[in-house]
Every structure is written in structure tokens, then in C-alpha cells.
Amino acid sequence: AFKRHVLVAAISGIATAGMALQAHAATEVNLGHTLSSTSHYSVGADAFKETLERLSDGEFTVTEHTSGSLGGEREMIEGLQIGTVDVVITSTGPLGNFVPESYVLDLPFLFENYDQARCVLDSELGDELLEKMGEHDLVGLAWSENGFRHLTNSQREIATPADAEGLRVRTMENAVHQEAFRQMGARPTPMAFPELFTALQQGTVDGQENPITVIVATNFWEVQDYLSLTGHVYSPAIVLGSPILLDGLSDEERGWFMEAAAASAQATREEVSRLEREGVALLEENGMTVKIDIDIAPFQEAVQPAYEIFTSEYGTEMLERVQETA
Numbered sequence: 529a530f531k532r533h534v535l536v537a538a539i540s541g542i543a544t545a546g547m548a549l550q551a552h553a554a555t556e557v558n559l560g561h562t563l564s565s566t567s568h569y570s571v572g573a574d575a576f577k578e579t580l581e582r583l584s585d586g587e588f589t590v591t592e593h594t595s596g597s598l599g600g601e602r603e604m605i606e607g608l609q610i611g612t613v614d615v616v617i618t619s620t621g622p623l624g625n626f627v628p629e630s631y632v633l634d635l636p637f638l639f640e641n642y643d644q645a646r647c648v649l650d651s652e653l654g655d656e657l658l659e660k661m662g663e664h665d666l667v668g669l670a671w672s673e674n675g676f677r678h679l680t681n682s683q684r685e686i687a688t689p690a691d692a693e694g695l696r697v698r699t700m701e702n703a704v705h706q707e708a709f710r711q712m713g714a715r716p717t718p719m720a721f722p723e724l725f726t727a728l729q730q731g732t733v734d735g736q737e738n739p740i741t742v743i744v745a746t747n748f749w750e751v752q753d754y755l756s757l758t759g760h761v762y763s764p765a766i767v768l769g770s771p772i773l774l775d776g777l778s779d780e781e782r783g784w785f786m787e788a789a790a791a792s793a794q795a796t797r798e799e800v801s802r803l804e805r806e807g808v809a810l811l812e813e814n815g816m817t818v819k820i821d822i823d824i825a826p827f828q829e830a831v832q833p834a835y836e837i838f839t840s841e842y843g844t845e846m847l848e849r850v851q852e853t854a
């Protein structure tokens with residue numbers, strides 16, 4: 529009887545110790561993005577990690593997965609919905625497929641400069657769009673930034689829409705962007721980002737468009753000779769969370785995620801601004817021919833039908849609200 533008593537005591541002791549351990553075990557948060565570990569997204573991921581781990585006092589640990597190792601942006605968003613991915617930093621490229629309200633932000637030449645774009649994303653309208661994510665099995669944590677997109681290609685210098693005629697240009701998996709490039713006379717080919725470098729290398733496509741940040745972080749000069757600073761569309765980024773993880777948390781815990789995402793967005797914007805100042809020189813040093821002074825009026829005119837197609841499908845209200853806020 530004595531032995532049995534000791535055994536029971538020992539077992540319950542182990543169980544208690546085990547439970548105590550479990551209560552303190554950190555929850556690992558998987559964070560994914562498509563860019564390299566030198567990118568502005570990675571700077572944002574570092575800030576997210578540092579902030580969440582500090583605020584939660586180690587209750588959460590963040591593991592960053594770079595370069596699309598968790599999939600392309602569309603796949604990672606699906607991962608959030610089913611709970612295989614916890615946090616994603618993504619452009620709005622494929623987001624409209626999930627949350628059509630976000631398409632308005634992808635209209636070409638919608639914003640004239642960074643201040644305008646940031647001001648809209650930081651406004652009530654921006655918050656409203658973040659909340660919309662909740663209606664589509666996603667948690668919108670913060671608007672971050674990718675940057676103004678420019679055209680690169682392997683064939684020729686591009687100064688007018690006519691120069692882009694027939695060019696096979698990879699676009700994101702975004703209906704608004706595809707339409708804009710079709711209107712410009714190019715041949716848009718939607719493709720996930722992780723496939724892009726090889727597609728450029730093998731000549732499956734002639735060109736692509738991305739912000740200076742991405743062109744720098746991906747060494748696109750190795751496969752693209754020409755860059756035209758068209759700035760044809762502002763590319764927002766967003767920090768998204770999985771409802772599978774976040775819906776199970778307390779308000780305090782969710783608050784830590786929001787703060788971490790805000791710190792991430794802030795750090796990313798600073799890095800975007802730095803690369804806007806220093807990136808072009810760096811690309812030229814690496815052998816790219818950069819067309820800096822571009823008359824954007826003919827490009828604006830060429831893509832105008834994309835606005836009509838957008839408003840006939842989604843109405844004018846959202847667009848007008850963005851334009852009023854900007």
C-alpha cells in the first residue's frame with residue numbers, strides 16, 4: 529500500500545510539473561513573406577518578432593520564413609485561412625481574389641506620392657479595409673508597404689507605352705494590374721513571385737514590374753538590363769494574421785499582435801524610404817540602364833479604361849472615398 533501511495537504521489541507530481549511546463553511553453557508563430565532576408569519585408573519581420581516577443585514576455589516566439597518558403601502570396605493567404613500559416617507580410621497583389629474591396633488600392637496612378645498613399649492607409653478608410661479582412665477568414669493587423677512599382681525588362685529602353693507594345697510582362701495575380709498592362713499594349717502574364725526569377729532567366733517573360741525595394745532585394749539586375757521609373761502603381765503591403773490562431777487569444781494577446789504589426793509596418797516604411805533614396809544608384813552600379821525622366825501622361829491615358837472596368841464592376845463609392853482622403 530505504501531509503495532502504491534508513493535507511486536501515485538510521484539505520478540501526480542510529474543503531471544503537475546508537466547502542466548506547469550505547458551503553461552510556460554512558448555507558442556511558435558510562423559511568419560512568411562516572399563522576399564529575401566535583406567528585404568524591407570525582412571526588416572518588418574524583425575520588428576514584428578522583437579515587439580511581439582518583448583510585449584508577451586516570451587509567451588510567443590516568432591519564426592520568419594523568407595523567399596516564399598511557405599509558398600507564394602496567394603498560397604500563404606490560403607494558409608492563413610486554414611491555419612497552416614500564422615502571420616504573412618504580403619503585397620495586395622493576390623488579395624483582391626479574397627477581399628474584392630482591396631482592389632481599389634491597386635488602381636494604376638491612384639496615388640501621386642508616398643505621403644498620399646500612407647495618409648489614406650492610415651485613415652479611417654484604411655482601418656475599415658483592415659476590418660473587412662475579418663469577413664473573409666483573415667485578420668487585418670496593419671497596412672505596411674511595398675512601394676511604387678516600376679517596369680524592368682531584358683529587351684529595350686521603355687519611355688512610352690508604345691515601347692512596351694507586345695512585351696511579355698509578368699504581373700501579380702491581380703485582375704486590375706493585368707487589365708492595366710493589357711491596355712498599355714503589353715502581354716501580361718500573371719505569375720506567383722517565387723517563380724519569377726527563373727521565368728526571367730529562362731526568357732519565359734521579358735519583363736516584370738516591382739518597386740525599387742524588391743528589384744534590389746531580388747538582384748533582378750542579373751536578369752534584367754532596363755529599368756523605367758514609371759511608378760505606375762503604388763503597391764501596399766499588409767500584415768495579415770490567421771483567425772485560427774488569433775480568434776483563440778485574449779484581447780490583451782491580440783493587442784500585442786496589433787502592436788507588433790504596427791511596429792513592423794513602421795520599420796518597413798522607413799526601409800522603403802531609404803531605398804527610394806539610395807536604390808537607383810545601386811541598381812545603376814550593378815549595370816542596369818535606368819530611364820529616370822518619364823512622361824507619365826501617356827501611360828496614365830493608356831490605362832484609363834482600367835478605371836472604367838473597375839467602377840462598372842465595383843461602383844464608384846470606394847474610389848471616390850480614396851480620392852477624397854488622398
Ligand code: EAX
Nearest residue numbers: 562618619621700721738
Ligand atoms: O510583395 O509579387 C510581387 O511582385 C510582390 O511585389 C512581391 O511578392 C512582394
